[in-house]
Amino acid sequence: MDDANIAILADGGGHATLAADALAARDLSVPELEAGTKDRLREVLPDAASVRNPVDVAGGTDDDPSVFADCAEALFDDPNVDGVLLSGLFGGYGIRFTDDLEPIEKAAARDIVTFAEDTDTPLVVQSAYESADPEVHTILRESDVPVYESLDLSVACLSALAEYGTHLKTTDERDSFNLEEGERTIDPAEATNGTLTEYDAKKVLDQYDAPVTPYELVETPMEAKRAAVEFDAPVAMKAVSPDIVHKTEADAVALEVTEDADDVFQDLVENARTYDPQARIDGVLVSPMRTDGIEVIVGATSDEQFGPVVMFGLGGVFVEVFEDVAFRAAPLSKSDARSMIEEIDAQPLLNGTRGGSSVDQEALVDVLCTVSDLVVDNPVVEEVDLNPVLAAEDGVEILDASILLSNESQTTTHTMESENEVISDGGDNE
Template identity: 60%
Template sequence: MPDTATDIDRIMDPDAVAVVGASTDETKRGYQAIETLQEGGYEGDIYPVNPSADEIRGLDVYSTVSAIPGRVDLALIVTPAKIVPQILEDCADTDLAGAVVIAVGFGEAGEQGEALEDEIVSLAREHGVRLIGPNTSGMINVHQGLNLVGADTVPEGNLALLCQSGNMAISLFTEAATREGVGFSHYVGVGNEADLQFHEYLSFFDDDPETDAVVCYVEGMSDGRAFLEEAREVTTDTPIVVLKSGRSDVGKRSASSHTGSLAGDAAVTDAVLEQAGVVSVDRSDELLSSASALSSLPSADGKNVAILADGGGHATLAADALSERGLSIPQLTDETQDRLQAVLPDAASVVNPVDVAGGTDEDQSVFVDCAEAIVADPNVDALMLSGLFGGYGIRFAEQYTEVEIEAAHDLAALAEEHGKPLVVQSAYEGFDTEPHAVLREQGIPVVESLDVATASLDALATYGERVAAAGESSDFQLADGPDAAEPISDAVAGGRTQLSEFESKQALAAADLPITPFELATTPDEAREAAASVDGPVAMKVVSPDIVHKSDAGGVALDVSADDAADTYDDLLEAAHEYDPDAQVDGVLVSPMADAGVELIVGVVDDDQFGPVVMCGLGGVFVEVLEDVAFRALPLTEADARALLADIDAQEMLDGARGNPPIDRDAVVDLLVAMSEFVAANPSVSELDLNPVFATEDGVEIVDAAITLDPDGTVRPDSEPALSRGTTDD
């Protein structure tokens, strides 16, 4: 088996490139690709491949890849889709590392295209060739001059771009070209991910000396679980920023459980990426700015951001924007306020946000004095400078430009000295002033948009938190094997996909999860006896694998006395049969009424891209109305579980609203971890729905449970690294 890491190096940094489908027609991609390589400064060997030509742009032409006398690292295939299998067959006895397949008409084009895509992947793996694409715009190694896209506005820099849309890539290239200090080391159009997938490029970029951060535009991942595993390792050194499209409600997957219906694509994606140390953004104009900030600035140690503004409007808007992002505006120490007051006029506000109130109009070095006091404050993790900085020479007098230039040098030095990130938001960013150029040269972002500045600071804080917690987070690796719980293995053997509440509770109780005591009654008399054995009223619920939401079917009765239990049994069965005449009804579950507390929903659902994810949030009958839930990927660590619980919006309820005692958070964390272990021990579980779970100051109690199965075991994604595939020694 060849060294696959070296193969990726050969693909991303090739010494020799074959252009298959090379053309003598200047309007064709096969001609333009050669022209771009020659004029872009690529110093490696270029081999045109075309059976009907002898010479193109001074280069000898070869009839096939196998006819090329030297070793070829990478082939750019610009032929129609139907010819690609023939080309790959020809590569059987070559040492070709990879091929970029530009053509469309594969998996994105219907059944015939899918079959063709399967064929080329099979051939590529048989012959040890890795594929980029198909349906890709190409790839670029900017520093090497290797441009297999043809785009002529790709500035050189330190960001690697993985992108699933050619037009989106062009937009990002164009944006970077208009912004000083932002550029790219590499670009890969991942296309259909038929072979090489998003995660397989990450380790290369992590080791690449030209790359300081990775930018991803994602429409869908073939193996999101593998991406999480790889990102967890890479992000400790190299930041990754992801913009995921398809974030609307239309993208939600349907499922039978509450958990499934709440598992929105965007909510799950953002949560599990953050768990892996990845920074998510939800706007395209935040993508490059956030990545650029992460590539050049130290991460923030926390979410406490100070604001230094030269106007009350900017100060207030900045505070609003930061607060909406979940960042904190901390109180400055008395010492810091005294230092600020000493250099600012009486009208200035020296609390956070700091408004200089004209104190910098005639001497912009005052910005430095203020910033020095602020970044030295132990309550501050990062600083935003907001207003007109860099434009005083335009706004007031040209002589101020030199003062601002010196101030820019001093501001950058302060940020480096204290190890705290500084982001500048200036109304004059579009003027490309020299003070702004000084800041950018020293890694300080300058942006015009307050939202973009805030997004950059949020990215720095999020990344800092995740890197600090990386060692305590999940490794995302899923075990496989036979199901441990007998009710689950029995159901799988019988070809059933839904457990009844009784079976679900049996399985959970056997794993020592905190289930409300329960007894199955199959006759009215058994219901009376079960109720009489309980001290106090009972809850009675129909047991049927065909009725998941029993309340909708009228299959739940609460506060039932022992005297009424037999009649209630008959009423519940009648209601169930009216709701679904064909439903299998196994009896009625009888349980003590649980102590009142905060109602939570806890569940697991198999996400299409990331595999099993756990959800926790406010539960009860209004769970889908409130939608106050948070997610993490399994398996959970204790740190993951605590972070998950902290992500729920209604923290006041958990802490004891309106005089109620706070819930036992440790008990909820223990439940989440235990549930994660339960799912790990039972690979056939595709959905687990615990709703409600009553959380009190004394612990937690599972009142209702539903388990859905995947008898084929497809809930477990293949977590084997794809880099091990496609070799001749498999």
């Protein structure tokens, strides 16, 4: 189902109204029916019936549920209709009114199945009698027609079909993900406790030409001072340790460092060692400070049902406050990535508000597709967290990165190194 135009076939005005509202809540349209379709509906429905979409049979099926099949066939044939929602009591007429209606309903169900099989238009049935498990519903389900009691679930099903139709339509946009053997692979042995250091995570992103903020891993105070000068301070400085995941908790992060980067280096190393005396410290990561732009988050996780799933949303401290995020299963096309960006509630911020400039959304699209490539290429990746990614008018930059590998990927056991084997903090090995 490439589009999202749904015809509603209901056995009451209440059912029709509720169904229309539920579809609108999921941005699914209720289109105008063709004149010929309305004529066909009038032939089988009473004068009181509404042949506009939503179609209300107005009691026209109370004595003869086979009318549902005639109406469904007409809706399937309408070129304006991409999906049909049958909502109300279908399957329960033999229970609600008289046993004599049950065989008529069964025959109607078989006819509906036949009509549905002859069309590409999907059908979802919502029935208040679904929990009674009538044989009518069994006939539908055996032919892959979904039946639900919940209206919300029924509409969610149609929404998912619409999204899947869009997904299929854009498959020709997808790049090839078949890389040469050994290319762009992550060595699980590089991770401790399943997590790559920020330095190693950024090296992985470099392999994908991702827009990572310039960085240098320094191992001495003098190297830190030189790097700060070369990056034209202010700079951000972070202790790098495979044993310390949360650097802020260890007071191992310093921002807006303008001078004395050598002293800051020693402070960060000391704080990290105080936080975890057994931690190995690989050095301090130095990067130029970036402040202009909007912070967003790009990530990925491995879902048991869908496999790798890519995420996008408002980043920084706001990601947990607003939880304004969008998800798509990988691999992504550029169309998928654009739809994720358009989906979040904060999207107007990216377009520029109150005279502000819009951010480079195509650059964000590229980052989303890059993360998609990374997780598709490397099944050992359990999570990717790029937060924040700073989006500006002239491009985007990844300021921080974390990559978590699955437990199954940990094929080597890391032994603790002695303190004489860690970096020097200026000549004093404690």
